[in-house]
Structures are given as structure tokens and as C-alpha cells.
Amino acid sequence: VYNAASQKAGHGAKGVAFAAAVVAAQNYMKEVSAKGKAGALARARRAAFDPLVYASLREVLGGRAEWIVAGGAPLDPELLAFFRGAGVPVYEGYGLTETTAPCAFNPLGVPYHQGSVGIAFPGFELRIAEDEEIQVKGTAVFPRYHKNEEASEDSFTEDGWYRTGDLGRIDDDGFLYIIGRKKDLIITAGGKNVSPGPIEEVIKRCEFVSQALVLGDKRPFISALITLDEDALRPWLESKGLNRDMPLEEAASNAAVRAEVQKWVDQANEGVSRAESVRKFIILPEEFTQENGLMTASMKVIRPKVIKRYATLLNTQMYIKKK
Incomplete structure (x- = not known):
């Protein structure tokens, strides 16, 4: 919209x-x-x-x-x-299949907390573990996975809290904020823990960027793979006096396009330390989609598959080993 x-x-x-x-x-x-x-x-x-x-x-x-x-x-x-x-009353919530849908929600009439997914839904308790993982307890939390005792055992703490796999924080008012996914947490070669979600959000504010995937696990620095939203890109190119119909391969390497993306990368870097900042990025001439196997049905990027698909590109253009 x-x-x-x-x-x-x-x-x-x-x-x-x-x-x-x-x-x-x-x-x-x-x-x-x-x-x-x-x-x-x-x-x-x-x-x-x-x-x-x-x-x-x-x-x-x-x-x-x-x-x-x-x-x-x-x-x-x-x-x-x-x-x-703008007077469009959007309310964000949070939940998983394992919690039978919402376990947190922003209640109507309660003071606005920017960036929060709300307080614990009735019947639930929320807490943050030492590693920042969100853990949930409540009557609507599932007891176990069907015919998978190992997964069930791994999913609960010794005192019965469900490990969501999401990272977050809870403020003094009890409002929950999502930081990212535990499995997506990047640990650089220098030992720095980086949650890619907040960085990706800022880069995707560029009007013609459709996806931004921040990488760097076991690598010397943080980088990003960026895809273009073709429907938004065409009018932007025209507004800059460029060929509206240039091929995506050409647009991905165009100096003006790269400069615009760089502005948003710089803005994302302002909110993090140097060790967490995006040092290099590559603009891809294709999007992550369900058709090419890089997105789930719920429109989430499948990080391991993206890394595998572009492994050669990452090793030859992003992380070039010194001889």
C-alpha cells in the first residue's frame, strides 16, 4: 500500500x-x-x-x-x-503456531510504543533468556511435537518455558520488541554477534529495494545481497533521466542505482558499531522468490539457500581472499 x-x-x-x-x-x-x-x-x-x-x-x-x-x-x-x-490504525502482534497464534498484542487504547509487538496476551507469560531468546509460557502453548520427542525436548527449558527461537527485549512497561531470529544471528570471524533484521529493515526503505539480506557469519566483515523491485525501479530511473527500460543486469551495476542504495546502507550503519556495519554490498539482477526456491510460502527469505545459490559470487566478489 x-x-x-x-x-x-x-x-x-x-x-x-x-x-x-x-x-x-x-x-x-x-x-x-x-x-x-x-x-x-x-x-x-x-x-x-x-x-x-x-x-x-x-x-x-x-x-x-x-x-x-x-x-x-x-x-x-x-x-x-x-x-x-496517517490515521490508519495498524496494530502489530506476535505469535507462533506453537503458541496457538498470538501470545503478544498491542491492546487498543494503550499508549503507543514504537517498534513493539505489544504486551503478553491473556493467559501467557513472556521472558527474555540470557542469550536474548524470547521464551513463552501459557495454557495455549503446545505441549509437544507430534511423534518427535527429540524436538519437543529441545524446545522447552527445564522449568517448562517454550523456546521460540526469536530474539527480543521487554521494556519497563512490559512491551515486547523483536530483534531477530536466533538461527539468523551472525557471528563474524572476529567474534561479533550481529542481528541482521534491524539493518535489513533500514536498507529496504530504499523505494526500489525489494529484499536486503545481511551476511557475514564466520566472515571478516558484514556484507549484504540486495534485490530490486522492478515496478518501483522503472519510474525511479525515469525520474533521474535514465533509461526506464534498461535490463535489470544493467540497473544492478548502474552508478546512480548503487549510489541511492549506498545512501540507505550508510543510514543503516549509523545505528550500529563499525564491526556490525555493512562494508560491501552486491545488487542482484533477480529477486528472491518461491519459484526459485529462495522464499517460503509465508514470504520469508531462506537464508541458507540464498548463501548456497550465490556462494561463488560471495567468494569471488564479496569476500576475496588475499594471496
Whole structure:
């Protein structure tokens, strides 16, 4: 929805207005999250854009949406702040098949906590282990896997808490924040633990990037494989005076495209230490899809398969061994 609205606005005066409206909505929600309410200036800016931008967005969604539930994968906090600031009431939750769906949810009418998936759902308890893994206990948590005692035993702590495999934190108000997947945790050759999720989220804010996969396990530095959203790329190329119809192979190596991606990589790096920062990236001329076996049916990138598919590229262009 966001990408469609951005593309419809284009890169002229409407595009400038849409970009300003996005920032106004995000700043409004950031103040609400930090202070409990927004200041007069943030409220005024938000109000100014409501008839121009936000009302149209709400109308696209039917005009009568009271709340929208998002789940299945973490939403970019900046994207969520935009929708909430635009008066589109998106609420994020968290759960697994093993917890019989939600075990955490942002309740209606409770102060907004940016980036959080909410508090423990009734009947559940949440805690964070020493290694930052989220653990759950409750009446709706499954007791064991069918005909797989080994997996069942590995999935529970000695005191009966279910190991979710997700990494997170819980703030002083009891709100849960997802950091990433334990199995996706990168440990560099230098011994630095890096959770790729937050870095990937920032890079994917580039309007024509569809996927960003941060790598670096047992490697000397962090890198990224990036794919292009062709539908968003074409109008962007045209707005820059470039050939709208250039092949994806050409676009992947185009200096202007790489410079735009570099801006978002730099922004992602601002929030992490040097050891966690993306030092190199490769733009691929194809996307990760279910058809090529690199995505699950629930639209999650299969990291090991991506690494295997592009092993030669990584070893010859990304991590070149010194002779």
C-alpha cells in the first residue's frame, strides 16, 4: 500500500508533498511514543497533510477501518509510524503456531510504543533468556511435537518455558520488541554477534529495494545481497533521466542505482558499531522468490539457500581472499 501510494505520487511536486507527509506522520507518532502525546507543531503539520494525503490513503482501505492487524513478519517501525500517524490504525502482534497464534498484542487504547509487538496476551507469560531468546509460557502453548520427542525436548527449558527461537527485549512497561531470529544471528570471524533484521529493515526503505539480506557469519566483515523491485525501479530511473527500460543486469551495476542504495546502507550503519556495519554490498539482477526456491510460502527469505545459490559470487566478489 505504501509503495503504491509513493509511486502514484511520483517524483514531482506531488512526490515532494507525499515525502513531507510521511515525515510529518512519523514525527507525530515518535512524539506520541516518547512523551505520550505530540506537541502543537507536530499536530499542526499532521493536520495540514490530512486532507491532502492521509484521507486518500484511508479511503483506499475502505474509509471505515477501525483497526488493522499485522502479523507473520515484523513491520518496519518507520512504516508502522507512518500508517498510525496517517490515521490508519495498524496494530502489530506476535505469535507462533506453537503458541496457538498470538501470545503478544498491542491492546487498543494503550499508549503507543514504537517498534513493539505489544504486551503478553491473556493467559501467557513472556521472558527474555540470557542469550536474548524470547521464551513463552501459557495454557495455549503446545505441549509437544507430534511423534518427535527429540524436538519437543529441545524446545522447552527445564522449568517448562517454550523456546521460540526469536530474539527480543521487554521494556519497563512490559512491551515486547523483536530483534531477530536466533538461527539468523551472525557471528563474524572476529567474534561479533550481529542481528541482521534491524539493518535489513533500514536498507529496504530504499523505494526500489525489494529484499536486503545481511551476511557475514564466520566472515571478516558484514556484507549484504540486495534485490530490486522492478515496478518501483522503472519510474525511479525515469525520474533521474535514465533509461526506464534498461535490463535489470544493467540497473544492478548502474552508478546512480548503487549510489541511492549506498545512501540507505550508510543510514543503516549509523545505528550500529563499525564491526556490525555493512562494508560491501552486491545488487542482484533477480529477486528472491518461491519459484526459485529462495522464499517460503509465508514470504520469508531462506537464508541458507540464498548463501548456497550465490556462494561463488560471495567468494569471488564479496569476500576475496588475499594471496
